Amino acid sequence: MRLTVLAGGVGGATFLRGLLAARPDADITVIGNTADDITLFGLRVCPDLDTVMYTLGNGISVERGWGREDETWVVKEELAAYGVQPTWFGLGDRDIATHLVRTQMLDAGYGLSAVTEALCARWQLPVRLLPMSDQRIETHVVVDDPENPGARKAIHFQEYWVRLHAEVPAHEIVVVGQEQAKPGPGVLEAIADCDVLLLPPSNPVVSIGTILGVPGIRDAVRATKAPVVGVSPIIGTGPVRGMADKVLAAIGVKSTAAAVGLHHGSRTTGGVLDGWLIDTSDADQLYEINGAGIAGHAVPLWMNDVPTTAAIATAALDLAERLRR
Amino acid sequence: MRLTVLAGGVGGATFLRGLLAARPDADITVIGNTADDITLFGLRVCPDLDTVMYTLGNGISVERGWGREDETWVVKEELAAYGVQPTWFGLGDRDIATHLVRTQMLDAGYGLSAVTEALCARWQLPVRLLPMSDQRIETHVVVDDPENPGARKAIHFQEYWVRLHAEVPAHEIVVVGQEQAKPGPGVLEAIADCDVLLLPPSNPVVSIGTILGVPGIRDAVRATKAPVVGVSPIIGTGPVRGMADKVLAAIGVKSTAAAVGLHHGSRTTGGVLDGWLIDTSDADQLYEINGAGIAGHAVPLWMNDVPTTAAIATAALDLAERLRR
Structure with missing residues (x-):
């Protein structure tokens, strides 16, 4: 079974752990958000790609949810001693090695997708991780x-x-840079040639939204023969994790499961969704979702641990099977 | 008293500690060798400048003689885990912060001398440290x-x-690159406008030799009104420290105090020395040195600790006074 997943950082990576537990034999391609990438101290940092890589490579700090386990912060302390800015970004020593390898390869002319593949080789990743674009966004x-x-x-x-x-x-x-960008190598193919396309509970604006915003990706999602099922990142009026509500407000979308589902829209009316998984506590919103041409389904959505997250992934895949054309 | 010192790495830095102890009120300018600089993992590393900076800023590892005290090696371990080369260069975590700041400033267009000044500001260096050139050599x-x-x-x-x-x-x-290079800002002035010019027991080929090889520097040393006194880096047939004998062989110079002195040559016959300090155990070579028009003087030259090194510096300055024109 070929599964393609559009993923941001912590939410996407957490969902992926559950998906891997639910479908260990699936052929999974992850299209990772690169729009929160940043250059710090000359190092190219890709927080979402690295969160997916470290999480699925068992190198993540489980406590923090980002960065490396057994991390040390010597370089960061020394940079602060030199008085250089910024001091607010958590660059750990282990993490810095990743950024050094990435930056050196990018400077040598490799594309971000080739760099990501090289980095992931060390982590023996159980998925194929593709940056949404090789261009800087x-x-x-x-x-x-x-x-x-x-x-x-x-x-x-x-x-x-x-x-x-x-x-x-x-x-x-x-x-910035999105309109001029192209999808990364393999991205459109992974969307077209999968059995199910999944949108995990990543930030709908600055993760899923920026992936879909790369010219060509939204059209590919709309055109794929695979069912497209998303998992709401909002439960009640708050995000599953992170601060998605803040950026939803910036684009005029309410922080509810239904509002985010309708923001993504039904594939029957120009949107990207066939199905939308929401939390059981939000079941009263199913009427609104279904009314917009999206197949809604309510299950417990808190990703408390791998088994509960695997159950969410299974529910998303079950919904996808029901929606297969 | 304005003292200018041409310095390599460990030998030069060790001598400078003694010089500072002997003349704490002197106005000291150090012209540092940059020809062993190297780019590793995209980071510009300046081993000799950093050895001088860390030593005089009390950040050096006294045990190793290079790199930082209380150093950790997490980034290096991680780079090795990614399988990237080289693994043989000792880049510590604290040290890497220095290289990150330097590389970022160089990439932003600052010259190496401006970068070095910025780095030294943190260490409150008791000397002015000038790279021999802002160009890459x-x-x-x-x-x-x-x-x-x-x-x-x-x-x-x-x-x-x-x-x-x-x-x-x-x-x-x-x-490589030396013929096209120019002396760094302030270098020629520091040679012309000092009271004594000192050559510490740094490597005569790949430290002192590369500094003198920057077009304009040798001529400035030959033209300065200040007496020029060097300290032999060879005692007996071996180097005070390091492996100077190996590179002396490459240029066809014997590993003896006299041979190195004659290699530098007397200012009366196209060379750069007025005086040459050698070890008491090599006193039988004074005849040869004096015969070449260089004022030789023998004192104990092992830099065992700061007081013995201060005594060597004092002997060099005393010899310079006797040679003042």
Whole structure:
């Protein structure tokens, strides 16, 4: 069974662990978000790709959910001693080795997809991890400029997310470089030639949204013969994890499972979804979802551990089977 | 008192500690060798500049003589886990932060001298450290090619020195980029406008030799009004430290204090020395040195600790005073 999954960082990686437990023999391709990539101290950092890689390679810090286990922070301390900025991004020593290898390969002319394949080889990943694009795409967030009252400025998504904890109003999301980008090698094929296409509970704006925003990817998702099933990243009025509600507000979408499902839209009316899995506590929203031409289904959606997450993945695949054309 | 010192790595830095102890109020400018600089994993590494910086900034590993004290090696282990080369160069985590700051500043367009000044600011260095040149200069060593019997190949000096421990014959020393290079900002002025110019017991070929080889520097040394006094890096037939004898052989110079002194030559006959300090055990070579127009003087030259090194520095300065024109 060939499964293709569009994934952001922690939410996507967590879902993938469950999916692998539910379908250990599946041939899984992950199309990873690269729009929150950032260059720090000259190092190209790909937080979402690395979270998927470390998680599925058993190198992730389970406690933090990002970065490496048994991590040390000597380089970061020394950079701070030199007084260089930024100090708010958590670059661990083990993690830095990944970025050094990546940056050196990129500088040598390899594409990000080739670099990612080389990095993943060390981790013996049980999936194929493809960056959504080899071109540089970066999400910026328009916020109030504290130094110029009344004015606004665009900051890198990581600064908004990590330094500001998404605690200031996000007026607009600007995905720099996206319009000029192309899907990475193998991405369109993985969408066209799969048995099920899954959208895990990743951030619908800055993860799933930026992947779908790469010219050609949304059309490929709309055209695939495979059923497309998503898992809501919102339970009640809050995100399963992270701060998806903050960026949903920036694009005028309510933080509810139904609103996010309708934002993605039905494939029968120009959207990308055939099915949409929501939490049992949100079952009253099924009527609205089904009314929009999306097959809704309610199951417990909290990814508490691998077995509960595997059950969510199984429910998504079961829903996909029912929707197969 | 304005002192200018041409320095390599460990030998130069050790001598400088003694000089600072002997003349704590002197205004000292160090012209550092950059010809053993190397780019590793995309990071620009300047071993000699860093050895001087860490030593005089009290950040050096006293035990190793190079790199940082309380060093950790997590990044290096991880790079090895990714299977990337080379694995033979000792890049510690604390050290890597220095190289990250340097590389990022160089990539941003700053010259190596401006970068070095910025790095030294953190260490509150008691001297002014100037790279011999802002241009890239790299010493390569011609060795036998083990994969092609009878053929030779040029390898980076660090590979010869660190990986091969200078244990294979060095047929030739090639200083790549040197002919096209210019002295760094302030270098010629520091040579012209000092009261004494000192050559510490650094490697006469790949440290002192490469500094003097930057077009303009040798002429400036020959023209300065200050007396020029060197300290022999050879005692008996062996180097004070390091493996200077191996590279002396490559340029056809015997490993003796007198031979190195004569290699540098007297300023009266086209060389760079007025005085040459040798070890008391080599006093029988004074006749040869003096005969070449260089004022020789024998004192104990082993730099066992700061006081003995301060005594050597004092002897060099005393010899300079006697030679002042």
